[in-house]
Amino acid sequence: SQELEQSPQSLIVQEGKNLTINCTSSKTLYGLYWYKQKYGEGLIFLMMLQKGGEEKSHEKITAKLDEKKQQSSLHITASQPSHAGIYLCGAIHAGGTSYGKLTFGQGTILTVHP
């Protein structure tokens, strides 16, 4: 089974709509990271969550961590075309080394229609 599962795999929304992307880990999380990637480009760091119940926001993007479910959600409010891209969750799993390798989900492709 996959260590990190993202859903949905792709999402098409109309500009102005809200949306949520989920990331579920099959292993205990030490840290959960959200990155954004434009097609063929690098990963841009969005947010990091470590503690259960933690919630962080940056502009119109909010991420939460549910420690019990080992799950994180990324919520975008009033989406804009600039939000389009691939959203990746990455995790450092508990019990690993201290060198912090990230394991990634398969990504969610977000398209925002004007």
Added chain:
Amino acid sequence: EPEVTQTPSHQVTQMGQEVILRCVPISNHLYFYWYRQILGQKVEFLVSFYNNEISEKSEIFDDQFSVERPDGSNFTLKIRSTKLEDSAMYFCASRFEAGGQTIQYFGAGTRLSVL
């Protein structure tokens, strides 16, 4: 704002040739990483590097791969004899630590095409 820089942005090579991918991590970061992403697949960890030595590596990182920090600023990934399946986007990352939080910052990547 400091960033991780990677060169070249695109490298085309013949199968069996050696390639060196270069990265300049953010200064004062101490941990460095290489990841790769085959087209349409997940980003995969290759290797981490700390204190001038490999700290962890994946199964992908076999004897054909090596990393080096030849001076105080560059961090390189060498593939000795490239195979078709090495074609991928290679990302370098360096790690920031503060207040118990660690964040990896990624470069824009090098697209490696093996013909």
